[in-house]
Amino acid sequence: MRCLTLFSCIFVAAMTFAQTQNSTEAAPFVSVNVPIFVLNHVRVVDGTGTMAKEDQAVVIANGMIRSIGPAASLQPPATAQVLERTGYTVLPGIVGMHNHLFYTASFSTQVGSHGEVTEPGLVVVNLPYSAPRLYLAAGVTTMRTTGSVEPYADLKVKRRIEGDLIPGPKIDVTGPYLEGPPTRFAQMHELTGPEEARRLVDYWVAEGVTSFKAYMNITREELGAAIEQAHSHKLKVTGHLCSVTWHEAIALGIDDLEHGPVFSDSDFVADKKPDLCPPAAARGFNTWVNLDINGAQVHDLIQDLVVHHVAVTSTLPVFEAGTPGRPKLQQRVLDAMSAEAAQSYLTARARIPLDSPRTALLRKEMDFEVAFVKAGGLLLAGPDPTGNGGVLPGFGDQREIELLVEAGFTPVQAIQIATENGATYLGPQDHIGTLAPGKQADLVLVKGDPSKSIEEIEHVETVFKAGIGYDSAKLIDSVHGQVGIR
Numbered sequence: 001m002r003c004l005t006l007f008s009c010i011f012v013a014a015m016t017f018a019q020t021q022n023s024t025e026a027a028p029f030v031s032v033n034v035p036i037f038v039l040n041h042v043r044v045v046d047g048t049g050t051m052a053k054e055d056q057a058v059v060i061a062n063g064m065i066r067s068i069g070p071a072a073s074l075q076p077p078a079t080a081q082v083l084e085r086t087g088y089t090v091l092p093g094i095v096g097m098h099n100h101l102f103y104t105a106s107f108s109t110q111v112g113s114h115g116e117v118t119e120p121g122l123v124v125v126n127l128p129y130s131a132p133r134l135y136l137a138a139g140v141t142t143m144r145t146t147g148s149v150e151p152y153a154d155l156k157v158k159r160r161i162e163g164d165l166i167p168g169p170k171i172d173v174t175g176p177y178l179e180g181p182p183t184r185f186a187q188m189h190e191l192t193g194p195e196e197a198r199r200l201v202d203y204w205v206a207e208g209v210t211s212f213k214a215y216m217n218i219t220r221e222e223l224g225a226a227i228e229q230a231h232s233h234k235l236k237v238t239g240h241l242c243s244v245t246w247h248e249a250i251a252l253g254i255d256d257l258e259h260g261p262v263f264s265d266s267d268f269v270a271d272k273k274p275d276l277c278p279p280a281a282a283r284g285f286n287t288w289v290n291l292d293i294n295g296a297q298v299h300d301l302i303q304d305l306v307v308h309h310v311a312v313t314s315t316l317p318v319f320e321a322g323t324p325g326r327p328k329l330q331q332r333v334l335d336a337m338s339a340e341a342a343q344s345y346l347t348a349r350a351r352i353p354l355d356s357p358r359t360a361l362l363r364k365e366m367d368f369e370v371a372f373v374k375a376g377g378l379l380l381a382g383p384d385p386t387g388n389g390g391v392l393p394g395f396g397d398q399r400e401i402e403l404l405v406e407a408g409f410t411p412v413q414a415i416q417i418a419t420e421n422g423a424t425y426l427g428p429q430d431h432i433g434t435l436a437p438g439k440q441a442d443l444v445l446v447k448g449d450p451s452k453s454i455e456e457i458e459h460v461e462t463v464f465k466a467g468i469g470y471d472s473a474k475l476i477d478s479v480h481g482q483v484g485i486r
């Protein structure tokens with residue numbers, strides 16, 4: 001141990017201890033770690049939207065896919081470990097595109113029956129411990145945080161994962177929300193103008209964030225400045241907007257729009273004041289409820305998105321959780337929650353009126369998403385583990401894929417939206433997002449056939465990240481009661 005003073009000796013010893021401790025955090029979850037192996041007699045859903053192929057052998061060597069072909073003609077390499085997995089399906093690792101590292105753990109305590117929040121705003125809980133584990137356990141191998149409330153914690157999680165110190169997906173850390181006054185959230189900064197927006201983008205790029213997200217009270221000028229500055233760093237900007245309409249944001253050069261329009265777009269609000277988010281009663285679904293998905297206004301919006309290559313991120317689970325009687329309660333979801341988070345969610349769930357218009361609006365959002373893809377739009381997918389607390393990291397990514405099938409996509413199309421499309425948007429589509437020889441071995445091994453019964457996507461056995469296999473059940477067990485705490 002090299003140290004010059006007693007203090008530095010103690011310091012170095014403490015650091016060494018911490019690193020030794022840390023280095024063990026990912027290891028207990030690794031179930032497959034050999035240079036060459038074969039997933040034999042599996043069904044392959046390759047992420048391109050084409051039909052599943054039966055009885056295949058997938059050969060993985062040194063973290064890459066070496067070959068995929070009929071199991072009958074497999075010539076396993078001499079040193080390969082052959083894993084017989086008849087009845088299982090292999091699909092690409094999910095690329096989660098609205099995957100926060102935070103969660104609304106105490107929604108029903110903080111938010112009044114009319115949606116009101118007291119000063120200084122709604123507080124959310126960062127999940128640096130449980131969220132990365134749940135995401136990976138569910139099959140997410142790459143994700144974007146899509147807005148950060150604790151950017152330094154999120155950057156730390158990203159780097160710890162990259163150093164193999166903790167288990168989790170590869171992370172695109174989105175900067176702190178680009179938001180203006182009056183924000184609903186205690187942990188969000190309020191911008192004071194376009195110059196500050198530029199300064200903030202530059203600062204967080206230097207700190208290591210790799211994408212940005214604009215929020216509900218930003219001005220057009222601030223959004224334009226932030227987009228220009230982020231693009232000068234070759235980084236993308238998405239938005240959950242309100243004060244700025246979708247048409248305005250498209251004209252400013254935004255790359256992606258969150259949630260779909262039914263719950264968030266303000267283009268069709270009567271007497272919309274520029275740069276101001278209309279009162280809740282006048283915005284979002286209260287205007288979209290009367291719009292025809294096949295009508296001229298929605299058609300024009302879809303064309304504007306498609307022509308300008310603006311993606312849309314589907315986040316159906318967070319809307320479903322606000323819909324009466326949905327989703328079906330799952331024990332695994334309640335088990336992962338802290339006792340108080342579970343109580344908060346069950347209370348919020350019980351408060352949803354049975355005649356809520358959200359049942360029809362969820363269907364309308366689904367119809368929009370199908371129409372957008374039919375028109376050539378790039379649809380992305382993510383759970384958004386916020387709202388009333390009913391959506392959890394990871395489990396929510398699986399639910400999103402199930403809801404895309406309910407929307408009208410085939411199971412393999414829904415899987416493509418959650419895998420290849422995310423990779424295409426982020427840029428590394430030559431390495432991840434689909435299964436083919438030469439691609440990185442980011443894949444999910446599922447018991448059953450999600451190409452026929454999409455809910456079987458929940459039966460994950462092993463998640464491979466660059467060829468290293470992680471035990472899904474062990475990861476889930478390790479966060480029992482922790483969502484809402486850490």
Ligand SMILES: [Zn+2]
Pocket residue numbers: 098100146147384386
């Ligand atoms: Zn969100």
